[in-house]
Amino acid sequence: MYCLVKFAPLFLAVAVCNGWLFGDFVGKLKELDEISLWPLPQKFQSSAVAFKLSPARFQIVQAKQSSTGPSCSILENAFRRYFEYIFGDLKKPEKSRKKVYDSDLVELQVWVTSPDPECDGFPSLQTDESYELSVDEPSAVLKAANVWGALRGNSSKIKTSIFSSQQNNINKTDISDFPRFAHRGILLDSSRHFLPLKVILANLEAMAMNKFNVFHWHIVDDHSFPYMSRTFPELSQKGAYHPFTHVYTPSDVKMVIEFARMRGIRVIPEFDTPGHTESWGNGQLVDLLHDMYSSLKSCFLRPCFHSTYRSCRESNPDIQKFMVQQGFGTDYSKLESFYIQRLLDIVAATKKGYMVWQEVFDNGVKLKDDTVVEVWMGNKMEEELQNVTGAGFTTILSAPWYLDYISYGQDWQHYYKVEPLNFPGTDAQKKLVIGGEACLWGEYVDATNLTPRLWPRASAVAERLWSDKSVTDVDNAYNRLVQHRCRMVKRGIPAEPLFVGHCRQEYKGL
């Protein structure tokens, strides 16, 4: 006599779900695939016509016209990765199957158009990541100027094929896509807590799924120095949490860089340049920088004046004497500027680029024209963006995306709603904002909780930095992100849930 319909919503939900899982859904495909793409492509057209993908027949190949060849291992590697992901455990040809689909899709041709496909290169800020994907019978064609665009296209292609009834079909699709911002980064911190290699690699995989292209590796800091330098091995011997188990060997670093390269991701390691390296003399500092640059390609430098420095500077007679000599009086900011300036002069002499945190700009240090300034302070973000770009510097934004700050509920929506160019400035100034970063600082994060804390919250930042400015519908984003998150879970990445619900395949680990 009471509420007979209490369970009705559940029954309905199950019915809908069963429809997706087992039913005839060709008519639903268009809608379904549209909502499952993340980040949303710039241009996207999909039809209800669906093609069957059979693991026995389907192959990913390089197009005949492509400037790449079989030796382009970055592509061959990606083909294997994506094939495995699409077909999963399905190893055997299907013996009998119903003819449900319009026809079969037999191959994906990957066509790299530029004379230099960059197979052995590294992605850079100038990399053209655009691609065009056309899914039609009998072949799909993925066209890109270079391997990096091809990687981005592959990542989209698998998304169009994953959330369908048997998982092995794909609907007629045309995608023309490119990123809104060139720098789309994730900062991880391996100093406050050591991050085992496995965790870093898994997160590079997740980054690729979200079209991130920069791994900002906050590799060392006051707390520990796990980077094993060939030039100065004593830094990690004495500075790491443990000299054997809590370090990154040169081979580890090399592996991270190559693993990232295979996914179109640049690694930008950040080096604390502690005051005491001065005691080694400039020659040695150049050696250290050379060591970093040669193995690491590019570098984020952090002139570092922390509490330990502040507590000692006033009691150190050498510092006091130097202050007097230079006529700084008691103005320690002059001392810091002096140090930073000398450091950057040394770096400039190596003729490599560098990035700095906003304080270096704020302190009036003279920077090279091509310096990238990272705006991270949340309180006067818009004013800072105005000032930094007004001074003509290239800028990336991380202030609204400190993902180590957690709270109850769907905070991904806050990250999603940020508009990076929403500050007063000319068009020329806006163009200087080349992207942003989601930062996961390590005070409360290590291998135990890093991955579920980062994903899918960072995915919100990924779409903001890739998709068009007009893509701002939070409800639509929620529906797509729920599915995108389940794709990550399916791939073994423990991305946490957005809200109540389930994935067809739940996380299998602990």
Added chain:
Amino acid sequence: MYCLVKFAPLFLAVAVCNGWLFGDFVGKLKELDEISLWPLPQKFQSSAVAFKLSPARFQIVQAKQSSTGPSCSILENAFRRYFEYIFGDLKKPEKSRKKVYDSDLVELQVWVTSPDPECDGFPSLQTDESYELSVDEPSAVLKAANVWGALRGNSSKIKTSIFSSQQNNINKTDISDFPRFAHRGILLDSSRHFLPLKVILANLEAMAMNKFNVFHWHIVDDHSFPYMSRTFPELSQKGAYHPFTHVYTPSDVKMVIEFARMRGIRVIPEFDTPGHTESWGNGQLVDLLHDMYSSLKSCFLRPCFHSTYRSCRESNPDIQKFMVQQGFGTDYSKLESFYIQRLLDIVAATKKGYMVWQEVFDNGVKLKDDTVVEVWMGNKMEEELQNVTGAGFTTILSAPWYLDYISYGQDWQHYYKVEPLNFPGTDAQKKLVIGGEACLWGEYVDATNLTPRLWPRASAVAERLWSDKSVTDVDNAYNRLVQHRCRMVKRGIPAEPLFVGHCRQEYKGL
């Protein structure tokens, strides 16, 4: 010329760490072991004298005087578990070793004193969990009235032996211990998100390490009904997220109960009793309760009036008619009370105990004298404790321990600082508060993030409920909890870090 001592704190930290890891530390053992116990025993005495534990010689045995025998599998199981944990991968006898320690400890004798050791029993609210542990040469003795106390003592013993230089030694110790509160629970929610069995079992393991003794299993709710009832299989067939992959079979439930029993943990499943079961008639409701009780021993009943109910009750003519018949007018609270009362009458007839959330008490429903009321609302917690105990009901507290609410920083300290008996009432009233529960509701939690979100935050609740009221020093707790958390990590449980630092063995999973 700059800050030469910048790295000094790091060097010092490493030196201290190396001292622990490699150095001569016998003199430090007492201090070290004292700080590593969690939850802190009621009485504890330790000496600097240390004994060597050799995996080749050491054994855990039942004392000759013990009322248990070789067939007491709950003990034999625990012996194996703890032996493996203490010695880990060390399988081979050590060929040569330096004589550093006073002497060897060759065995731990476990002595169960009660004529009925309860080897095949289940822990209950009345269970005596006290134990005495004396570590001295040549034998350590663990004395307890029954197997449950023996389990608690084993858990303490391994803690005294883990954080030492070679991991395989133990210092002279006397512990006399018992819990402050009898009910120390963890609530997990498998309805909002399905929790794979593996995750539940891993968390039972973590619970045992923290001396929790109740698993409050919020097994079903509006969102999904994963409990596969033998009597009413359609409930999970239609109500689970997926009828095959997202359900708990009777065998699963049996395994959870047995796995928990082996660790001295009671399983209290919570059943939503939706209004529409009324439509089956009382006979069938009794059948369902019988099914639950027979397989599940005890039960937490939740008369359930949620939004779906509220939205339908006003549009359902049967309900409207019934309201008029009973003379309820438009007072729906009378309708709810009527339903709850009938439900509890049925339960009472089964002559089993039950627990209810505080609303049932607040709504003036007549409860059996032995009903346990759970106080969970945070706003008027002290008043509610006063009222519920004032009415003579046994009470457990969860209001301050909703661990699904997360925030940045060390929120475990808030949980730790709670004093459950800090409400106005007589001594008799205080005695009615039999414990508490840490609740991890599932809106934002599933297998991807449950374990690091629960631990070690729940450990704070564990110590509050086990240790003496006077154990309130947060700094001391921090130092012990850091080590306790590393013990969990070592055991494969991804307990998240409290703050910057490291474990000797970091988490190996993802």
